[in-house]
Amino acid sequence: MSRSSSVPPARRASLLAFAAATAVGLATASAADANFLATATDPAGDAADPARDITAVAMSYDRRGGELLGAIRFRGEPAEGTRSFVTLVAGTRTATGCNGYPAAGFGSYSDEYGASWLRFDDGGGTAAAKGDADKRGGGTTVQRFEIADRGQLAGRKLDCVTATVTEAGNAANVYDAVGPIALVGQPSLALRLSGVPRVLSPGRSRKLRLTISNAGDAPTGRVRLRLGSARGLKASPRSISLKSVTAGGTRTATVRVSLSARARTTTTLKVTATAGALQARQQADLFLRKPSSGGGGGGRGTGSCVRYQADLSGESGGSLILVPC
Incomplete structure (x- = not known):
């Protein structure tokens, strides 16, 4: 009826x-x-x-x-x-x-x-x-x-x-x-890394900037950033809590990263941002400067390939570095 x-x-x-x-x-x-x-x-x-x-x-x-x-x-x-x-x-x-x-x-x-x-x-x-x-x-x-x-x-x-x-x-x-x-x-969540160095010498730290943006139409709520772990990778801090990002707004955080001599030639830095059910991921490759291909176990067991290349970035004055093939 x-x-x-x-x-x-x-x-x-x-x-x-x-x-x-x-x-x-x-x-x-x-x-x-x-x-x-x-x-x-x-x-x-x-x-x-x-x-x-x-x-x-x-x-x-x-x-x-x-x-x-x-x-x-x-x-x-x-x-x-x-x-x-x-x-x-x-x-x-x-x-x-x-x-x-x-x-x-x-x-x-x-x-x-x-x-x-x-x-x-x-x-x-x-x-x-x-x-x-x-x-x-x-x-x-x-x-x-x-x-x-x-x-x-x-x-x-x-x-x-x-x-x-x-x-x-x-x-x-x-x-x-x-x-x-x-x-x-609804909010949205995006993550961007900047200041990523092309190459790192063992033990030398560099500062990275993490930028969280919200292109949505509501606040995100509190945002948590987490940096992944890897052999020889040190990150400080490894976990960061940020206040809510307003609609159309951004927030930034900085971390210091370094690679020890134990790190692989190529180390992938993985960063995850979480706000409630929202999650954004970003990653960057960090290349370790080594005196020879035998140091630090770079790429062993991973099937990766590395080769020498001149570093003309100005940081080292033109030394050789190992990079992926």
């Missing part, structure tokens, strides 16, 4: 326009990077028909690349006799709900593989942009939608999501609805 809509009138008008304007089609798109993410579950059984009963919703939005990805899960598989029209929309919060503009999202019949995307800039009922979207899982309990269009979807200020299942051809008859769901900014 269907139930009456609790969707605000402004959003209902948008859904009607969305349903009327959607042309079923299929196109491919690249996967979205989640700068913003919305997820929610919905109690099973609040819609009588399992094929029209939403149990979970997710949407991600990359506002830089203009990539939008959504997913919806039903309690049962839709079929021709239980088909419905699905709208999954990211919009803007107002005092009455997720019914402001701009808004962008997907529309599709639940038993089909075709889908479309639309963007609304105001409440006039006419889509400012539209096109085909990639859909997977048509006619199944889990259906996914995807579109990437930097020119039409990038840079939109979207902060909430709604999912609605309506009667095919009659958007005013709502079987199930979920939302508003907050579309929350």
Whole structure:
């Protein structure tokens, strides 16, 4: 049995326009990077028909690349006799709900593989942009939608999501609805090493700079840096804790590294940055200056190859060093 809509009138008008304007089609798109993410579950059984009963919703939005990805899960598989029209929309919060503009999202019949995307800039009922979207899982309990269009979807200020299942051809008859769901900014984590020396003499230390950057849309939380261990490699400090990196911000740390005579000719310095579930890795090769190829056990048992090369970096005045072949 269907139930009456609790969707605000402004959003209902948008859904009607969305349903009327959607042309079923299929196109491919690249996967979205989640700068913003919305997820929610919905109690099973609040819609009588399992094929029209939403149990979970997710949407991600990359506002830089203009990539939008959504997913919806039903309690049962839709079929021709239980088909419905699905709208999954990211919009803007107002005092009455997720019914402001701009808004962008997907529309599709639940038993089909075709889908479309639309963007609304105001409440006039006419889509400012539209096109085909990639859909997977048509006619199944889990259906996914995807579109990437930097020119039409990038840079939109979207902060909430709604999912609605309506009667095919009659958007005013709502079987199930979920939302508003907050579309929350996500942090990102990147790590860069600088000041890495081309070659190190045994026992001589050099200072390296570690730079953490966050190109995302939320703070990272506390960041922990860890330097890996290797034979003959000394790093101080080996573990560093940094304060949270704000969205668009950076933080730096410095460490000193040195190689003893026991180190291999080529030693890989591995650095890992962790902030919650985020992790970034970076590595750099440190070359040990040795008087001959026999010293320090460089490369023994590793199958590596080394050769002499003139060091013209100015640090040693033109001596010979061993480098990988």
